Amino acid sequence: MSTAVKIPAPDPSYSDLVKRTVEACELAREAAAIAAEGIATGSMSHLNAIRKYEKELDAIDLEVDSGVTATITRVPEAETRQLLACMKVVIGLERIGDLLLSFATSAQAAGARLDSQDTRDLTQMATILEKMLSDVAHSFSRRDVKKAIDVLRADAEMDRLRNLIFLRHIENPENIAHHASLQVIFMTQSLERAGDHAKNLAEEVCHFVSGHSVRHLLMSYDKPIEQMFIDWLRHKGDQPK
Numbered sequence: 001m002s003t004a005v006k007i008p009a010p011d012p013s014y015s016d017l018v019k020r021t022v023e024a025c026e027l028a029r030e031a032a033a034i035a036a037e038g039i040a041t042g043s044m045s046h047l048n049a050i051r052k053y054e055k056e057l058d059a060i061d062l063e064v065d066s067g068v069t070a071t072i073t074r075v076p077e078a079e080t081r082q083l084l085a086c087m088k089v090v091i092g093l094e095r096i097g098d099l100l101l102s103f104a105t106s107a108q109a110a111g112a113r114l115d116s117q118d119t120r121d122l123t124q125m126a127t128i129l130e131k132m133l134s135d136v137a138h139s140f141s142r143r144d145v146k147k148a149i150d151v152l153r154a155d156a157e158m159d160r161l162r163n164l165i166f167l168r169h170i171e172n173p174e175n176i177a178h179h180a181s182l183q184v185i186f187m188t189q190s191l192e193r194a195g196d197h198a199k200n201l202a203e204e205v206c207h208f209v210s211g212h213s214v215r216h217l218l219m220s221y222d223k224p225i226e227q228m229f230i231d232w233l234r235h236k237g238d239q240p241k
Contacts, residue, residue: 013071014079017064018141021086024060025137027053028093029130031100032194036126039107039119039187047104057090057097064090085208089140092201096133096194103190110183118165118184125161125191128154132198139205148209151202158195162188 031053038046068087072080103126107114114122132151139147165188169181 013067014075017067017086020060020064021089022137022141024057024090024093025133027056028096029133032126032130032133035100035103036123036130040123044108047107050100050104054097054101057094061090061094081208085204088204089201092197096197099190099194103187106183106186110180113179115179121161121165122187125158128158129191129194136198136201143209145206145209148202148205152199155195155199158192162192
């Protein structure tokens with residue numbers, strides 16, 4: 001007779017919540033992809049489609065919030081940590097959905113008045129956001145810290161593009177007339193803030209995988225946040241491959 005300890009199967013509600021969180025990541029990624037294509041092509045139908053994704057993300061947010069509340073007391077500690085991460089990640093994704101909808105609204109208001117350089121930079125920002133959200137989904141579902149760190153690094157490029165757009169439309173050192181500046185600023189802010197939320201999601205993945213926060217290291221070291229976390233992992237002998 002075997003004396004091996006039997007490990008109970010995961011609570012199906014827990015598995016469903018993790019699955020729904022990954023699905024929310026994919027919905028947000030698709031919305032960012034549609035935003036990129038919509039601004040690149042000037043397609044109003046693409047921009048209108050973002051509203052559907054925003055509503056679906058709202059629905060998942062409510063579902064996961066309710067599900068985590070009902071399930072969290074019935075699972076082991078490791079699963080508890082991931083359920084809390086599910087809740088935080090979905091909240092962040094719901095906010096990203098709101099920001100993409102705001103982006104689409106401003107893009108529709110700007111219409112064909114966008115300068116070609118603004119169109120290129122905004123398309124690039126939305127494309128970077130799409131990749132960040134894809135990496136968030138991968139890192140969350142596979143507990144892959146390396147992919148989470150890729151998200152942290154990508155945020156710097158979002159900030160660089162935001163600064164370039166702001167320089168053109170706010171400081172305007174060359175005194176060139178630009179069209180739809182107000183809408184362009186709103187669109188840029190929406191994408192930059194969505195990138196910040198994606199970065200926060202990556203930090204949350206680092207936390208639930210490792211059990212430690214990335215942010216507290218800022219108090220001790222003057223290094224980029226992703227480098228600090230890599231150094232911490234090396235110190236713990238758990239360097240990502």
